[in-house]
Amino acid sequence: MGIAERRLRQKDEVRSSILETAWNIVREEGWQSLSIRKIADAIEYSVPVIYDHFANKEAILLEFGKQGFNLLASKMEEAKKTTEEPGEQLKAMADAYWNFAFRNKEYYQLMFGLGIACCETDKCLPGTITFRDLVMEPISRLLAENTNKQINGCLKYHTFWSVMHGLISIKMTANTAEVADELNKMVLDDAIDGFIRNLKG
Amino acid sequence: MGIAERRLRQKDEVRSSILETAWNIVREEGWQSLSIRKIADAIEYSVPVIYDHFANKEAILLEFGKQGFNLLASKMEEAKKTTEEPGEQLKAMADAYWNFAFRNKEYYQLMFGLGIACCETDKCLPGTITFRDLVMEPISRLLAENTNKQINGCLKYHTFWSVMHGLISIKMTANTAEVADELNKMVLDDAIDGFIRNLKG
DNA sequence: TAACTTTGCTAACGGTGTTAGGTAAAACAC
DNA sequence: GTGTTTTACCTAACACCGTTAGCAAAGTTA
Known part of the structure; x- marks a missing residue:
């Protein structure tokens, strides 16, 4: 049958x-x-x-949202695996994030644009890896080596996302070529470098 | 008559x-x-x-966009005047930006949300002060005191906005109380502190 | 009072997401 | 093979949306 x-x-x-x-x-x-x-x-x-x-139009959008988050997660996981040094890992993931955003503008706009609010950036993944795990681990390792024990890792985790998201969303909203592409990538690199420097103390 | x-x-x-x-x-x-x-x-x-x-619906939105940018500019200008020290000025302006965003969520969402793209964050002000002038000046002053002359102020200017916008827009998109309010404000303070520390060298 | 301008309306066009209700075809039971 | 039930699918509608054409009434001017 x-x-x-x-x-x-x-x-x-x-x-x-x-x-x-x-x-x-x-x-x-x-x-x-x-x-x-x-x-x-x-x-x-x-x-x-x-x-x-x-069920409705939003359900279709949500489906794409899931796809987007899964793709982003896999790209970042892949990037992380390229090195063992936590600082390099963070840089590689930031790079992966940047590349994902501009190679998949449609996904990025849906995921973070006008809050289709697919998830809180974390949930809705296949259950295995979360973004939090991915990014938090190298941050913690860097903080462990830092003599200043006052620094809050959770706080740094949020800063990491914010910096990346802020840079990308401003560049994406801006009328195409307000600033040259290379400059924008430099801003990201600079910001992430500064972030890591502060983590290392 | x-x-x-x-x-x-x-x-x-x-x-x-x-x-x-x-x-x-x-x-x-x-x-x-x-x-x-x-x-x-x-x-x-x-x-x-x-x-x-x-002329159309967008013209109404644009009107509110202008209002929003003017209000934000005046709040930041006001904040800057409270001190002379460039680092403190940046912190005060970041605070003002944060407060503006959460006390005027509707404005902020319109201005930076789904790119009504009112302006490129700069234009459309009454012609006098631009955000660029406001923020660039203390950055330049800090960089002037820094022994490392390699650092690009324009780049730092973009970083400043990105960090603030990223933090706020993530918090705004997130389902209300993902993270406690105080923590979010701490993330901003921390990020801006780190930013300024890096400017000072 | 007659001519003209402004004001504001009704009604429509073409678009949207969503759903109720019906028909014809396919699958099943005997 | 026939009758019944399930499934697939469509038409047509509802209630919205932004926008505009065309007209009637009111106000203003000469």
């Missing part, structure tokens, strides 16, 4: 084509321009079919 | 009531929920009247 299986497969294909089509629309016209009707048109089904696969 | 004047006055009153009403809606229901029809309803005029005063 492979009928049920075939049906599930077909249903999954429609679901996939919804996501694929939506992604194309977003890439070509931006999030603002994505509409249920446009998707329905493109996949050659009527509008209500979409609601058989997603 | 005060007729024309009275008419102008009356027209201005309608314009003001549009802005006032719009602001009330935003405060009570958020930017997402602001619509031309709601404004028209509330001021007890028909919809097209609004278009006699504003």
